[in-house]
Amino acid sequence: xxxxxxEKGESRPTVRDxxxxxxxxxxxxxxxxxxGIDGTDHEVIRGNHGGYPPGDDYQIxxxxxxxxxxxxxxxxxxxxxxxxPTVRRPPxxxxxxxxxxxxxMAPEGLYVERGIVGAHGYMSEFFTSPSExxxxxxxxxxxxxxxxxxxxxxxxxLEHAFAxxxxxxxxxxxxxxxxxxxxxxxxxAALQTPSLPFERTYCLGRRDRPDPTIDVVERLGSTYxxxxxxxxxxxxxxxxxxxxxYEATGYAKHAFETVDALAPNGVxxxxxxxxxxxxxxxxxxxHRELVLxxxxxxxxxxxxxxxxxxxxxxxxxxxxxxADALVTGVYSLSEVDAAFETGDDVIKTAVEFDTP
Amino acid sequence: xxxxxxEKGESRPTVRDxxxxxxxxxxxxxxxxxxGIDGTDHEVIRGNHGGYPPGDDYQIxxxxxxxxxxxxxxxxxxxxxxxxPTVRRPPxxxxxxxxxxxxxMAPEGLYVERGIVGAHGYMSEFFTSPSExxxxxxxxxxxxxxxxxxxxxxxxxLEHAFAxxxxxxxxxxxxxxxxxxxxxxxxxAALQTPSLPFERTYCLGRRDRPDPTIDVVERLGSTYxxxxxxxxxxxxxxxxxxxxxYEATGYAKHAFETVDALAPNGVxxxxxxxxxxxxxxxxxxxHRELVLxxxxxxxxxxxxxxxxxxxxxxxxxxxxxxADALVTGVYSLSEVDAAFETGDDVIKTAVEFDTP
Numbered sequence: 208x209x210x211x212x213x214e215k216g217e218s219r220p221t222v223r224d225x226x227x228x229x230x231x232x233x234x235x236x237x238x239x240x241x242x243g244i245d246g247t248d249h250e251v252i253r254g255n256h257g258g259y260p261p262g263d264d265y266q267i268x269x270x271x272x273x274x275x276x277x278x279x280x281x282x283x284x285x286x287x288x289x290x291x292p293t294v295r296r297p298p299x300x301x302x303x304x305x306x307x308x309x310x311x312m313a314p315e316g317l318y319v320e321r322g323i324v325g326a327h328g329y330m331s332e333f334f335t336s337p338s339e340x341x342x343x344x345x346x347x348x349x350x351x352x353x354x355x356x357x358x359x360x361x362x363x364x365l366e367h368a369f370a371x372x373x374x375x376x377x378x379x380x381x382x383x384x385x386x387x388x389x390x391x392x393x394x395x396a397a398l399q400t401p402s403l404p405f406e407r408t409y410c411l412g413r414r415d416r417p418d419p420t421i422d423v424v425e426r427l428g429s430t431y432x433x434x435x436x437x438x439x440x441x442x443x444x445x446x447x448x449x450x451x452x453y454e455a456t457g458y459a460k461h462a463f464e465t466v467d468a469l470a471p472n473g474v475x476x477x478x479x480x481x482x483x484x485x486x487x488x489x490x491x492x493x494h495r496e497l498v499l500x501x502x503x504x505x506x507x508x509x510x511x512x513x514x515x516x517x518x519x520x521x522x523x524x525x526x527x528x529x530a531d532a533l534v535t536g537v538y539s540l541s542e543v544d545a546a547f548e549t550g551d552d553v554i555k556t557a558v559e560f561d562t563p
Numbered sequence: 564x565x566x567x568x569x570e571k572g573e574s575r576p577t578v579r580d581x582x583x584x585x586x587x588x589x590x591x592x593x594x595x596x597x598x599g600i601d602g603t604d605h606e607v608i609r610g611n612h613g614g615y616p617p618g619d620d621y622q623i624x625x626x627x628x629x630x631x632x633x634x635x636x637x638x639x640x641x642x643x644x645x646x647x648p649t650v651r652r653p654p655x656x657x658x659x660x661x662x663x664x665x666x667x668m669a670p671e672g673l674y675v676e677r678g679i680v681g682a683h684g685y686m687s688e689f690f691t692s693p694s695e696x697x698x699x700x701x702x703x704x705x706x707x708x709x710x711x712x713x714x715x716x717x718x719x720x721l722e723h724a725f726a727x728x729x730x731x732x733x734x735x736x737x738x739x740x741x742x743x744x745x746x747x748x749x750x751x752a753a754l755q756t757p758s759l760p761f762e763r764t765y766c767l768g769r770r771d772r773p774d775p776t777i778d779v780v781e782r783l784g785s786t787y788x789x790x791x792x793x794x795x796x797x798x799x800x801x802x803x804x805x806x807x808x809y810e811a812t813g814y815a816k817h818a819f820e821t822v823d824a825l826a827p828n829g830v831x832x833x834x835x836x837x838x839x840x841x842x843x844x845x846x847x848x849x850h851r852e853l854v855l856x857x858x859x860x861x862x863x864x865x866x867x868x869x870x871x872x873x874x875x876x877x878x879x880x881x882x883x884x885x886a887d888a889l890v891t892g893v894y895s896l897s898e899v900d901a902a903f904e905t906g907d908d909v910i911k912t913a914v915e916f917d918t919p
Contacts, residue, residue, distance in 0.1 A: 312731045312857055314827035366730045371859065374719075374726035375668045459847040471670035474861075477854050484847030491815040491840030497862030498833050501668055503727065504860050506853030 210331035211242075211543055211558060213252050215264040220252055220547055222540055225267065230335040236278035237290065237341070239560040241537065242330045243271035243353035244546060245389060246457075251323055252547070260319075260327050269330035270294045270322035273344065273352030275563055282338035289348055289563070290341040291355040291519075292329060294320050295509055311363060311509035320509075332560050342515040348522075349563045351530040354393065354555075358518035359510035361394045361453070364476040365403070366514065368451055371474050371503045379450030380406045383442060383468055386455035387412030387420040387431075389555040390478070392533055394453050399427050400524040409446060411439065411456075419554055423532050439464035449473060457481045462504070466493045471500040476507050566687035567598075567899055567914060569608050571620040576608055576903055578896055581623065586691040592634035593646065593697070595916040597893065598686045599627035599709035600902060601745060602813075607679055608903070616675075616683050625686030626650045626678035629700065629708030631919055638694035645704055645919070646697040647711040647875075648685060650676050651865055667719060667865040676865075688916050698871040704878075705919045707886040710749065710911075714874035715866035717750045717809070720832040721759070722870065724807055727830050727859045735806030736762045739798060739824055742811035743768030743776040743787075745911040746834070748889055750809050755783050756880040765802060767795065775910055779888050795820035805829060813837045818860070822849045827856040832863050 210225040230236045248268055259266050276288045284290065295310040295318040304313035322328020344352050369377075382398045382405040384391045391410060398405045408429040414421060424431045430446065437445045439461055448470035454461050457479025465475035496502060510518075536556040538546035546556050566581040586592045604624055615622050632644045640646065651666040651674040660669035678684020700708050725733070738754045738761040740747045747766060754761045764785040770777060780787045786802065793801045795817055804826035810817050813835025821831035852858060866874075892912040894902035902912050 307732055309731050312828055314856060363730075367727075367859075370730035371723075371727040371861065373729060374722045375665050376663055457850075459850040462850040462853070463846060472668055477850060479850070480854055481847040481850050483845055483851075485843050485845045487841055487843050488846065489839055489841045490819060490844065491837040494813075494815040494818040494833060494835070494837050494862075495839075497818070497860070498836055498864050500670060500862065501864060502862050503723075504853070505727065506850075506856065506858050508854050508857060 208332040209540055210267045211269065211540070212265040212267050215259060218253060220268055220543055222543055223265065225331060228333055228335040230278060230280040233282065233337050234335045235276055235280050235282050235284050235338050235341060237274035237292070237334050237336060238277040239272060239274045239329055239332060239334060240349055240563065241273055241353050241557045241559050242269035243357070243555065243557045245271060245357060247323055249547070258325055260325060267327035267329070267331050268322055269328035269558070270320065271353045271356040272329035273348060273355070274329070274334070277333065284338050284341065284343070289344045289346060289352060291344050291348070291352050291515060292321070292336050293340045293342065293510070293512060293515060294323070294356065296321060296326055296340065298325065308513065309511055311511045311514070330558055340512070342512060342519065344519055346563065351534065353557055354530060355515055355518045355522060357390050357393050358397060358521055359514040360390065360478065360507070361397050362514040362517040362521060363510040364453060364478060364507040365397070367505055367507055368474045368476050371505060372472065375472070377472060379404055381408070381447055381449040381470070382451040382453065383409045383411065383449040384453045384455060385411045385439065385461050385465070386479070387414065387424060388455065389533060391455040392420060392423050392554065394455060395424060395427055395429050396525050396529050397521050399429065400521060402524060405451070407447070409442065409449065414551070419532070419535065419552060423529070423554070426528070426532070427526070440467035442468045452476070454479055459484045460486060463488050463493060465504065466496055466502060469502050472502070474503040474505070476505060478507055564688040565896055566623045567625065567896070568621040568623050571615060574609060576624055576899055578899055579621065581687060584689055584691040586634060586636040589638065589693050590691045591632050591636050591638050591640050591694050591697060593630035593648070593690050593692060594633040595628060595630045595685055595688060595690060596705055596919065597629055597709050597913045597915050598625035599713070599911065599913045601627060601713060603679055604903070614681055616681060623683035623687050624678055625684035625914070626676065627709045627712040628685035629704060629711070630685070630690070633689065640694050640697065640699070645700045645702060645708060647700050647704070647708050647871060648677070648692050649696045649698065649866070649868060649871060650679065650712065652677060652682055652696065654681065664869065665867055667867045667870070686914055698868060698875065700875055702919065707890065709913055710886060711871055711874045711878060713746050713749050714753060714877055715870040716746065716834065716863070717753050718870040718873040718877060719866040720809060720834060720863040721753070723861055723863055724830045724832050727861060728828065731828070733828060735760055737764070737803055737805040737826070738807040738809065739765045739767065739805040740809045740811060741767045741795065741817050741821070742835070743770065743780060744811065745889060747811040748776060748779050748910065750811060751780060751783055751785050752881050752885050753877050755785065756877060758880060761807070763803070765798065765805065770907070775888070775891065775908060779885070779910070782884070782888070783882070796823035798824045808832070810835055815840045816842060819844050819849060821860065822852050822858060825858050828858070830859040830861070832861060834863055
């Protein structure tokens with residue numbers, strides 16, 4: 208079958224033939240519909256990942272997929288049903304984190320990540336997976352179901368944020384998303400859904416108008432903040448101190464400036480993954496602000512089945528126009544280079560393998 | 564009546580006559596037994612507080628007290644009953660934070676603090692308080708009940724720490740206290756109680772043996788870590804990465820090093836209050852570690868009645884010898900200068916006004 212891979216020593220994706228997968232007992236065979244592309248895929252392509260799948264000199268890309276059950280293979284799934292796969296798998300032997308359905312909390316060494324590190328991804332015509340890592344989704348998810356994975360990361364961050372503030376009566380009304388990339392915009396859409404309490408949201412970027420991401424921000428009813436005019440730590444003065452900050456840039460200074468952007472009792476979720484970077488901070492002031500204003504910060508990575516389920520639900524609350532505005536391109540296997548191109552007109556792209 | 568005060572323009576405590584207090588409706592009159600001294604009192608004495616009580620040119624010190632109900636004044640309290648007062652009071656008008664019994668979460672401007680900022684403390688022969696801010700304690704608390712207030716700060720931090728990790732199955736077994744002052748040692752004693760899950764604890768200080776605080780650390784069954792030999796970020800290598808860090812030093816670099824000391828999924832509570840201090844950090848690495856290892860940090864200040872109740876319970880779990888070892892001096896009004904002296908042989912002191 209055909210797969211989109213990065214070959215060892217290469218730094219761009221290519222299409223190659225790989226062996227057809229055969230499901231083991233407990234696994235289903237899936238026919239891939241679409242696979243989304245995000246920043247992590249670009250990191251993998253640049254070689255910034257932990258290792259190729261054992262025995263292979265190529266890595267099949269992709270961790271955001273929607274697929275059809277081709278062969279249920281005795282699992283509880285039904286053939287023809289749509290599913291979204293989770294990302295983490297046990298590294299050979301299983302462990303407590305997987306057994307309690309919390310692989311997202313497993314420390315390094317206790318997981319591999321499909322399409323990212325140590326295991327092949329979903330950018331192939333077929334793939335196999337244990338059924339416990341496949342989340343059934345309704346037929347309407349055929350087109351944009353690959354967005355469930357990134358939304359699930361936001362669901363985890365929201366779960367942890369509300370948990371972190373659950374020892375007292377927290378009534379957040381304002382939220383700030385740092386970053387207007389696909390994850391930032393998906394999070395902004397989530398924060399604007401009626402089941403969350405945020406009345407005013409802000410999204411930080413560094414783009415000039417006209418810009419499709421600013422259009423999405425404003426169409427969602429949110430306020431665009433240009434970081435070149437209003438740095439993160441000046442947002443309280445220019446707009447308001449916010450109850451929740453979601454950092455989706457990986458720009459390390461934002462983690463520290465988040466403390467300044469937060470209102471008393473607020474919480475900041477860090478999701479970006481920066482490289483080493485030394486810089487000066489007023490550590491005394493930041494420490495003091497955290498204490499005297501009861502502020503919290505946490506990091507969040509990956510997501511589990513419960514959070515995929517929450518993401519499914521959240522996705523149905525998004526405005527109808529949103530996914531079409533976010534997904535600026537869907538490409539066939541013959542257009543893979545175009546699928547991985549970035550640019551000011553590109554928000555989110557996907558590779559299409561098949562239709563239901 | 565006599566009170567221990569800091570006079571405007573002075574920078575040491577003195578004893579002076581102040582008017583006898585008269586309870587308003589809803590308030591009880593309390594006869595003070597003992598009042599503990601902590602680092603905040605020294606800050607107040609140095610003038611680092613927000614302001615004298617309205618209309619007065621002196622501040623009665625003290626926020627850690629145990630007292631007897633002298634006149635219940637129609638409240639639900641009983642005369643002769645022992646109580647411990649909480650610290651925060653409404654700044655004139657009440658507000659939502661007080662109405663929901665969470666004054667500890669009130670932002671600046673929405674509270675005064677008795678003995679600290681904007682309201683007189685408890686270092687006087689008598690004081691008054693609305694009964695809702697008085698926590699009844701058993702008669703056995705006459706001697707050391709003034710420790711309930713500092714322990715309640717730890718109870719709040721523990722509540723928030725467990726809350727912050729409640730979105731997943733967190734099974735902490737190790738904890739590190741930064742600081743071997745009174746709050747650090749009280750916290751260490753709390754962490755060692757059987758109702759908490761910590762099996763191995765560490766306490767960081769910078770003292771040479773023989774030293775009474777190191778003796779307390781070791782008698783509690785904890786491991787003393789000399790920060791001059793093992794900096795905070797080297798504790799994982801020298802001992803182990805820990806699930807919980809409690810920062811009680813106000814040394815701002817510790818807030819950042821805490822991220823390194825934590826095990827994956829761990830949480831750090833910051834309680835010290837540093838001054839401004841700019842320094843360099845590897846912000847990229849810290850940010851990345853928070854994210855990839857699902858770590859959390861939060862600040863915590865003050866405590867509410869629920870946490871005072873938890874502190875009462877916690878205190879009864881402490882080993883019998885602990886309070887006597889911690890409280891190295893109890894001084895009468897005529898020895899106030901000695902009560903405020905610090906030194907290597909001093910851990911915690913109190914001023915005694917009366918006995919039950």
